Every structure is written in structure tokens, then in C-alpha cells.
Amino acid sequence: MTVKNADRDAIVHGKITEKPLRQRPSFPTWAIKLTMAVTGLIFGLYVLVHMVGNLKLYMPAHDGVPALDEYGTFLRSLGTPIFPGETVLWIFRIVLLVSLVLHVYGAFALTARGRQSRGKFRRTNLVGGLGALSARTMLISGLILLLFIIFHILDMTLGVAPAASEAFEHxxxxxxxxxxxxxxxxxxxxxxxNLVLFLHLSHGIWLAVSDLGITGRRWRQILLVVAYLVPAIVVIGNIVMPLSVAVGWVS
Structure with a gap:
């Protein structure tokens, strides 16, 4: 342990030390938590908008052009003619990529600092339930979602086999x-x-509420509902699409 007024004999015998338990980090923990909160909310907003846009799968075609294809054309032409081509779309992609890198770095940095601070001691007797499961598995669920993002890009954006189907067409x-x-x-x-996304996103939004300093009782109660409602809507919408296509309801 670290003390201010150390017993000289205790120091000599290695019982206690005046040295800090760990070196002062380059980036303070509060800054990393704030960064993860902001980037996490960016991803939360993105998956919500992304889900709403993809639900155009169920809308009728217009002049023979599927509504989802029109939506894709709209995204690629967003900002024209002020900006050329896919400029605005690429700005969104770069923001998401930077947010992803910062979020992943923050997750590993905070996990490493927590383990270093606790040493050989581990948290025990935690309250059970869905919230505890989400909290215990945040790093694991995050890694699963990272793999899913890579697969999704290869499948739906780049069309790289075997992730994408043989019929892929840009x-x-x-x-x-x-x-x-x-x-x-x-x-x-x-x-x-998407079930993993629900666990990660619901707990992530609630952590962001705390890390952003929202302490009012009423606001915290409202945002607790939001932390479960928004991920539930996103996940239900995202699950309905692959399920309805797989069973032949949509073609």
C-alpha cells in the first residue's frame, strides 16, 4: 500500500512503499471515459439511423427502383452539387472510423488500468441481473461487435467473398x-x-449518462428507460430484416 507518513523500518522490510502504485498515465482516466461516452453515443445514434434507413426494405419500389436502392443513392449523393460525389458520406465514414479507434483504445486502456489498480483482488458479490451481465461482458461484447462490423463492411459495402454473396453488385x-x-x-x-448489441448498447448508454455528469434523479430515471428502449428498438428492427428474408417473407 502507499502511505504519506511511512515507517522507515516498514519501508526497509518491504511492507509498504512511498512510490505510487502506477505511473501517472499520459491521458487521464476521466478524459478516456468522456471520450468513450461521446463516441459511444455517436455509435448509438448511427445504429438507430442505420436501422431506420434499412427498413426501406419493406417499402414498395418506385418506377421499378427498390426504395432501399433509392436510399443508397441518396446517401452517396448527399451534399451534391455543393460537394462532389460521396464527399459527405466519406466524412461520416471517417468520423465513425475515428470514433471506433478511440472507443476501442479507451476500452482496452480502462480495462488495463482497472486490473492494475485492483492487483490480485477482484470484485465479488456483485448484484446479478441483466445489468450485471452487461457490465461483466462489455469488453467481450465489444470485441464481438468489432468482428461483426468488419464482417458487415465486407458483406454489404465492399462485397468481399466469402463474407458477401456471389451475387453481390455495387x-x-x-x-x-x-x-x-x-x-x-x-x-x-x-x-x-444484434442480441449482443443490445447488451453492449444498453449498458453503454447508461455508463455514458454517468460519465457525462448527469446526476439529476428525474433525468437519470428518464435516461435509464431510454438506455433500454432505444437499443431494444434498434435490435428488433435489425433482427426482423434478416429473419424475414431468411424465411422467405421478403424477396
Missing amino acids: GAVHANMIASFSRWPVAIFYILA
Whole structure:
């Protein structure tokens, strides 16, 4: 242990030390937590908007063009003619990529600092329930979601086999989604990944509420509901799509 007024004999015999338990970090813990809160909320907003946009899978085609393809064209042409081509879309992608890197770094940094501070001691007698499960598995669920993001990009954006189907065609968003989700292993993987997303996102939003300094009782009660409601809406919407395609309800 570290003390201010140390017994000289105790120091000599190695009982206690005046040295800090760990060196002062380059980035303070509060800054990393704040960064993770902000980047986590960015991802939360993104998956909500992404889910709403993908639900155009169920809208009728317009002049023979699927609604989902029109939505894809809208995203690629966003900001034109002020900005050329896919400029705005790439700005969004860069923001998401930077947020992802910062979020992953923060997760590993905070985990390492927590283990170093606790030493050989571990937290015990934690309250059970869904919240405790989410808290215990945040790093694991985060890694699963990272793998899912990579697979999703290879499948739906880049069209890289074997993640993507053989029928992948750039720009044909509707057809690509149907072809991908028609493969049962892929549909099941998407469904399971979204269940993991619910655990990670619900606990992540609640942590962000605390890390952003929201302490009012009423606001915390409201945001606790939001922390479970928004992820539930996102996950239900994301699960319905691969399931409905896999069973043949949408083609």
C-alpha cells in the first residue's frame, strides 16, 4: 500500500512503499471515459439511423427502383452539387472510423488500468441481473461487435467473398441484402450479433449518462428507460430484416 507518513523500518522490510502504485498515465482516466461516452453515443445514434434507413426494405419500389436502392443513392449523393460525389458520406465514414479507434483504445486502456489498480483482488458479490451481465461482458461484447462490423463492411459495402454473396453488385443495396440474408448462417450471425448489441448498447448508454455528469434523479430515471428502449428498438428492427428474408417473407 502507499502511505504519506511511512515507517522507515516498514519501508526497509518491504511492507509498504512511498512510490505510487502506477505511473501517472499520459491521458487521464476521466478524459478516456468522456471520450468513450461521446463516441459511444455517436455509435448509438448511427445504429438507430442505420436501422431506420434499412427498413426501406419493406417499402414498395418506385418506377421499378427498390426504395432501399433509392436510399443508397441518396446517401452517396448527399451534399451534391455543393460537394462532389460521396464527399459527405466519406466524412461520416471517417468520423465513425475515428470514433471506433478511440472507443476501442479507451476500452482496452480502462480495462488495463482497472486490473492494475485492483492487483490480485477482484470484485465479488456483485448484484446479478441483466445489468450485471452487461457490465461483466462489455469488453467481450465489444470485441464481438468489432468482428461483426468488419464482417458487415465486407458483406454489404465492399462485397468481399466469402463474407458477401456471389451475387453481390455495387449499388444494388436491396438485391445484396436479399442475397446475403438468404444464407441462413449469415442471417443467424446477424441476429446473434444484434442480441449482443443490445447488451453492449444498453449498458453503454447508461455508463455514458454517468460519465457525462448527469446526476439529476428525474433525468437519470428518464435516461435509464431510454438506455433500454432505444437499443431494444434498434435490435428488433435489425433482427426482423434478416429473419424475414431468411424465411422467405421478403424477396
